[in-house]
Amino acid sequence: xxxxxxxxxxxxxxxxxxxKVISPEKAEEAKLKARYPNLGxxxxxxxxxxxxxxxxxxxxxxxxxxxxxAKMKNKQLPSAPTEKTEITGGHIPTPxxxxxxxxxxxxxxxxx
Amino acid sequence: MAGTGxxxxxxxxxxxxxxGAIDDEVAEADVISTVEFNHSGELLATGDKGGRxxxxxxxxxxxxxxxxRGEYNVYSTFQSHEPEFDYLKSLEIEEKINKIRWLxxxxxxxxxxxxxxxxxxxxxxxxxDKRPEGYNLKEEDGRYRxxxxxxxxxxxxxxxxxxxxxxxxxxxxxxxxxxxxxxxxVNSDCETYLSADDLRINLWNLEINDRSFxxxxxxxxxxxxxxxxxxxxxxxxxxCNTFVYSSSKGTIRLCDMRAAALCDQHTKLFEExxxxxxxxFFSEIISSISDVKFSHSGRYMMTRDYLSVKVWDLNMExxxxxxxxxxxxxxxxLCSLYENxxxxxxxxxxxxxxxxxxxxxxxxxxxxxxxxGYRQDVTLEASRENSKPRSVxxxxxxxxGGKRKKDExxxxxxxxxxxxxxxxWHPLDNIIAVATTNNLYIFQEKLN
Numbered sequence: 001x002x003x004x005x006x007x008x009x010x011x012x013x014x015x016x017x018x019x020k021v022i023s024p025e026k027a028e029e030a031k032l033k034a035r036y037p038n039l040g041x042x043x044x045x046x047x048x049x050x051x052x053x054x055x056x057x058x059x060x061x062x063x064x065x066x067x068x069x070a071k072m073k074n075k076q077l078p079s080a081p082t083e084k085t086e087i088t089g090g091h092i093p094t095p096x097x098x099x100x101x102x103x104x105x106x107x108x109x110x111x112x
Numbered sequence: 113m114a115g116t117g118x119x120x121x122x123x124x125x126x127x128x129x130x131x132g133a134i135d136d137e138v139a140e141a142d143v144i145s146t147v148e149f150n151h152s153g154e155l156l157a158t159g160d161k162g163g164r165x166x167x168x169x170x171x172x173x174x175x176x177x178x179x180x181r182g183e184y185n186v187y188s189t190f191q192s193h194e195p196e197f198d199y200l201k202s203l204e205i206e207e208k209i210n211k212i213r214w215l216x217x218x219x220x221x222x223x224x225x226x227x228x229x230x231x232x233x234x235x236x237x238x239x240x241d242k243r244p245e246g247y248n249l250k251e252e253d254g255r256y257r258x259x260x261x262x263x264x265x266x267x268x269x270x271x272x273x274x275x276x277x278x279x280x281x282x283x284x285x286x287x288x289x290x291x292x293x294x295x296x297x298v299n300s301d302c303e304t305y306l307s308a309d310d311l312r313i314n315l316w317n318l319e320i321n322d323r324s325f326x327x328x329x330x331x332x333x334x335x336x337x338x339x340x341x342x343x344x345x346x347x348x349x350x351x352c353n354t355f356v357y358s359s360s361k362g363t364i365r366l367c368d369m370r371a372a373a374l375c376d377q378h379t380k381l382f383e384e385x386x387x388x389x390x391x392x393f394f395s396e397i398i399s400s401i402s403d404v405k406f407s408h409s410g411r412y413m414m415t416r417d418y419l420s421v422k423v424w425d426l427n428m429e430x431x432x433x434x435x436x437x438x439x440x441x442x443x444x445x446l447c448s449l450y451e452n453x454x455x456x457x458x459x460x461x462x463x464x465x466x467x468x469x470x471x472x473x474x475x476x477x478x479x480x481x482x483x484x485g486y487r488q489d490v491t492l493e494a495s496r497e498n499s500k501p502r503s504v505x506x507x508x509x510x511x512x513g514g515k516r517k518k519d520e521x522x523x524x525x526x527x528x529x530x531x532x533x534x535x536x537w538h539p540l541d542n543i544i545a546v547a548t549t550n551n552l553y554i555f556q557e558k559l560n
Contacts, residue, residue, distance in 0.1 A: 023390055024443045024446075025390065025392040025394055025395070026392050027444065028392070028443070028444060028446040029392040029393040029394060029446075031447040032446075032447045032450060033393070035451075049338050049340070049341055049360065050335065050338065052341065053291055053292075053310055053311075053341070055292060057201075057203055106141070107164070108158075108160060108164040109132050109550070110142075110144075110158055110160075110166045110186075110189075111186045112133070
């Protein structure tokens with residue numbers, strides 16, 4: 001009789017364990033949804049992919065580009081006192097004014 | 113003992129060399145973005161985010177140290193790509209070298225293809241160890257001689273000079289990719305190669321740079337319907353008509369170029385069925401394949417997704433024949449790995465020379481090797497602490513449970529900024545090149 005009691009208890013325990021075991025992935029998903037309740041259901045969907053395809057996009061359009069250029073010119077003024085005589089503001093930015101990213105003229109440290 | 117030994121069963125790995133700066137502050141440009149041995153293993157090329165290529169050459173084995181294979185020293189370095197700005201699309205084009213692929217050597221010069229996001233270049237690397245001397249009309253420094261001083265004629269001769277290695281761009285393959293190039297692969301016919309971006313794959317002739325054929329196009333008519341992108345592509349090592357490409361959804365398609373000009377219809381589709389019970393928000397992201405590599409034999413291919421490495425038999429599409437867990441303990445960290453974007457890290461993988469062992473990188477500057485025959489795996493670390501010459505690398509272990517043994521490192525202590533994304537295995541010997549963020553480690557098999 002004692003065996004039967006033990007048997008029932010064991011199976012109950014097993015049942016409890018099964019209920020508690022969630023895959024670690026699903027537990028992580030629950031954590032993420034708790035932090036970001038507005039997260040869409042489709043994770044790998046077109047939003048994520050389109051962000052990937054648009055990597056490197058610097059300006060939304062030419063208006064955005066010119067605004068950014070104007071901001072840059074304003075920022076540069078205080079640090080370049082020698083250019084006080086230059087007229088700014090009346091100058092329409094052109095592609096030539098876009099700050100070119102410096103090319104790496106420094107040799108690779110792997111070759112050092 | 114030359115030739116490939118078996119994997120982790122009896123091979124011990126020793127530190128050989130490390131290249132790069134020791135500073136803690138890593139400049140963006142110094143981040144290594146690709147590593148590739150050439151077909152003989154004599155040359156090792158690296159590309160970085162600054163658009164530079166550095167090629168190392170193995171010294172011939174010295175008689176003094178017959179037990180040690182030659183060291184790799186700088187052979188050539190050049191600026192392959194420069195940053196560009198596409199004014200029409202307002203797109204910044206990074207100079208980062210995404211891939212380097214060597215051409216099989218046909219003559220004295222070496223050729224390699226290097227690519228950034230948009231442009232592929234064919235570079236010729238040639239040696240000059242002689243120069244002509246004894247011109248009649250010119251002095252040795254190039255100035256022209258006064259004709260009146262020329263009284264006799266002589267035949268110029270080639271005299272030895274210090275070795276000079278020159279890299280020159282022979283072809284520029286541009287303007288063929290709207291999206292970002294992720295792979296290039298040279299065909300076994302040595303005449304053509306493919307380049308793949310997120311949505312298209314193009315076929316080029318190495319001699320012709322103003323034309324390329326589009327062979328795969330998965331761009332949907334309506335971009336709102338976009339569900340997957342191409343993540344990697346490779347030509348079969350000996351069947352010149354066959355190539356594969358992998359997707360962000362974890363599938364691999366094998367295509368036969370004899371079937372049609374446009375290979376949108378795959379010949380084979382390799383996909384492991386997913387257990388619907390295990391599906392989670394992260395499932396698709398971690399199933400995205402970051403690298404695909406054919407075995408040297410051409411019988412198998414290997415894919416790398418976020419948590420595992422899978423070996424597929426080309427004759428069986430339904431599931432991989434082998435699956436190796438790289439760092440399964442990260443499954444319970446996916447939430448934070450998604451938040452810090454590490455879940456999108458693209459790890460590569462590689463085969464050893466006889467296809468008996470596969471290798472891939474992980475975090476904390478760990479890298480893993482899986483011996484397919486002996487069913488053993490090992491975790492090793494690339495760090496300056498283990499960088500005494502010829503010191504044997506000690507296997508590392510990550511502890512997942514509560515009890516952490518001595519020498520084990522807990523999952524929470526792993527440094528996710530120290531990632532090994534790029535590794536390469538010498539085609540013939542047990543020599544490996546492992547790239548940390550800005551350093552290149554070379555390890556060799558312990559020979560006795």
